[in-house]
Amino acid sequence: MTEPMRVWMERDGRLLRLRLNRPRANLIDAEMIAALIAAFRTHEKDQNLCGVVLDSEGRDFSFGASIEEHLPDKCTAMVIALHELMRTMIDFPLPILVAIKGQCLGGGLEVAAAGGLLFAAPDARLGQPEMKLGVFAPAASCLLPERIGRSRAEDLLLSGRTITGNEAGVIGLVNDVADDPEAAALAYFDAQLAPKSASSLRFAMRAARSDFAERVKAKLYKVESLYLDGLMSTHDAVEGLEAFIEKRTAVWVNH
Numbered sequence: 001m002t003e004p005m006r007v008w009m010e011r012d013g014r015l016l017r018l019r020l021n022r023p024r025a026n027l028i029d030a031e032m033i034a035a036l037i038a039a040f041r042t043h044e045k046d047q048n049l050c051g052v053v054l055d056s057e058g059r060d061f062s063f064g065a066s067i068e069e070h071l072p073d074k075c076t077a078m079v080i081a082l083h084e085l086m087r088t089m090i091d092f093p094l095p096i097l098v099a100i101k102g103q104c105l106g107g108g109l110e111v112a113a114a115g116g117l118l119f120a121a122p123d124a125r126l127g128q129p130e131m132k133l134g135v136f137a138p139a140a141s142c143l144l145p146e147r148i149g150r151s152r153a154e155d156l157l158l159s160g161r162t163i164t165g166n167e168a169g170v171i172g173l174v175n176d177v178a179d180d181p182e183a184a185a186l187a188y189f190d191a192q193l194a195p196k197s198a199s200s201l202r203f204a205m206r207a208a209r210s211d212f213a214e215r216v217k218a219k220l221y222k223v224e225s226l227y228l229d230g231l232m233s234t235h236d237a238v239e240g241l242e243a244f245i246e247k248r249t250a251v252w253v254n255h
Contacts, residue, residue, distance in 0.1 A: 006018070015189055019056060024063075026060060033085050036088075036089075049198060052092070052097065053186060061101060061112065063105055086142075087217055094198075102121075104125065105129055106127075118176075131159070133241055134240020135227075135232075141219075148171050148172050235253050236250075236253060236255065
């Protein structure tokens with residue numbers, strides 16, 4: 001089976017490249033999560049590193065997490081692992097630049113939002129469609145209000161609708177909209193990060209992210225409990241997931 005992610009170095013060891021490598025869906029499943037955590041932890045103490053570019057193979061960034069891993073017998077392990085990835089990315093000591101093309105949905109957008117600067121193609125599709133399946137997006141519930149404010153975050157989290165890269169740029173979900181988001185992310189790295197002191201960048205990241213990191217990590221634990229102990233004990237959450245897998249319309253009983 002293809003390795004879930006490609007990892008390599010560029011710019012004389014100043015840039016870490018990570019590429020989701022299971023097109024077309026690039027699912028954020030247990031194996032992908034483990035590969036991402038391992039890559040970040042392996043390189044977090046690299047003293048020459050100035051940043052990371054995270055992108056994807058194929059035409060889509062990620063369709064999101066595996067729906068099968070959301071079912072009650074597997075969801076505890078999946079949610080705990082995903083949230084460990086979120087904490088690992090939030091605590092990573094250098095900028096993570098994320099290049100988004102095609103679909104960037106559900107767990108895929110959560111991974112992107114845990115990064116730093118986001119670069120998206122104009123026609124990329126970003127969203128948290130979990131509510132359409134009768135569940136909510138735990139990590140996005142913590143990350144999106146920080147990135148775009150509570151009212152805009154609630155719109156995306158409660159409606160489950162998707163927006164284009166252009167729309168994401170307007171509301172501040174992404175930092176730059178470019179026809180080639182990978183090239184835009186690399187250009188930003190070359191112009192804005194590569195010339196800097198790697199050690200000074202680490203201090204700047206700690207200063208910029210300290211309150212944000214504390215808030216998000218504390219909220220992740222609360223939302224994780226709400227999801228696993230509350231939501232997943234309801235009929236409708238399981239019904240929505242099973243209906244999606246079985247390709248039928250969900251029947252809600254509202255509890």
